[in-house]
Amino acid sequence: MKLLEERIVKDGIFKEGGILKVDSFLNHCMDIDLISELGKEFHRLFADCGINKILTIEASGIGIACIAAQYFNVPVVFAKKVQSKNLDGEVYTSTVHSYTHDKEYVIRVSKKFLTENDRVLIIDDFLAKGKAIFGLLDIIRQSGATLCGAGICIEKGFQEGGRIIREMGINLHSLAIVDMDADGNMIFKEDH
Template identity: 45%
Template sequence: MRQFQDRIRAEGRVLPGNIIKVDGFLNHRVDTALMRDMAKEFKSRFDLSGLTAVLTVEASGIALATICAEEFGVPMIFAKKAKSDNIEGGLYHSEIYSYTYKKKFTLILASQWLKAHDKVLIIDDFLANGEALRGLIEIVHEANADLIGIGVAIEKGFQPGGKNIREAGIHLESLAIIESADETGIRFREE
C-alpha cells in the first residue's frame, strides 16, 4: 500500500532496538482517514464471507481493528493483557512475551465473546516476532473458532513473526513490510 509506505517514510522514525516509531498517525495519534483506507485495503485482500468478528490485542491495535470491524460490519473484540475485576465467567488465555515492553503478559478474553461458530479476522498494528499474534491464534483455537486470516499494518520483515505465520499456513496480509530500518532510513520489501 504505497500511500501507507510513503507516510511511514515521511513521518516514521527508527529508535534503538529496531523500534519503528509511527505514533503520529498509527498508534498514539490516529489518522482515521488513513485507517479507513487501510480497512478498505484489507477488505480487498481477504474473503470475508461469513466473518463474525475482528480480533486484536490491547492497546495499539484497537484503533485499526475498530475501523476495520466497522468497515466489515462486524463487532471488534480485543484480548486484555491483565484480568480486571469486571471480567466474569470463563476465560480464554495465552501467555506471550512483548517485544516492545520486554516482559510477559497473559492475554485474556472472556469466553462469552468468542464461540465455536465464529469466523475471525485478526487485525493488529505491528508484527515483529509474532508473539501477540501467536497468543491470539491460540485463543481462536481454544475457542474452536475459525481463523480467516491475519491483517497487520506494519510487518518487520527482518524478524521471524511473518515467516512463522506464513509457514503455519495462515493467510497473512501486511500493508507494509519493512525489510530493514536503521539511522539511514526505512526500506520496504518489494511487493
C-alpha cells in the same frame, strides 16, 4: 500499500536496532483518515472470507480494528491484558512475551465472545516477532473458532514473526513490510 509506505517514509522514525516509531499517525496519535484507508484495504483483502468477527489485542490494535470492522459490518473483540474485576466468568487465556515492554503478560478473552461458530480475522498494528499474534492464535484454537486470516498494518520483515505465520499456512497480509538493507537503511518488501 503505497499510501502507508509513503506515510512511513514521511513521518516514521527508523532508529538503530530496527526500532520503527510511527506514533505520530498510528499508535499514539492516530490519523483517522489514514486508518480508514487501511480499514478499506483490509476489507478488500479479506472480503471473501466470510468473516463474522474481528479479534485484536489491547491497546493500539483496538482503534484500527474498530474502523476496519465498519467495512466488514462485524463486531470487534479485543483480548485484555490485565486482570479486571469486570472480566469474571469463563475466559480463554494465553501468555505472551512483550519485547516492547520486556515482560510476560496474560491475555484474556471471555468465552462468551469467541465460539466454534465464529470465523475470525485478526487485526493488529504491528507484527515483529509475532508473540501477540501467537497468543491470539492460541485463544482462537481453544475456542474452536475458524481463523480466516490476519491483517497487519506494519510488519518488520527483518524479524521472524511474519515468516513463521506464513509457514503455518495462515492467510497473512501486511499492508507495509519494513526491512533493512545491508547498511541498515529502511526498505520495503512486497507482501506475498
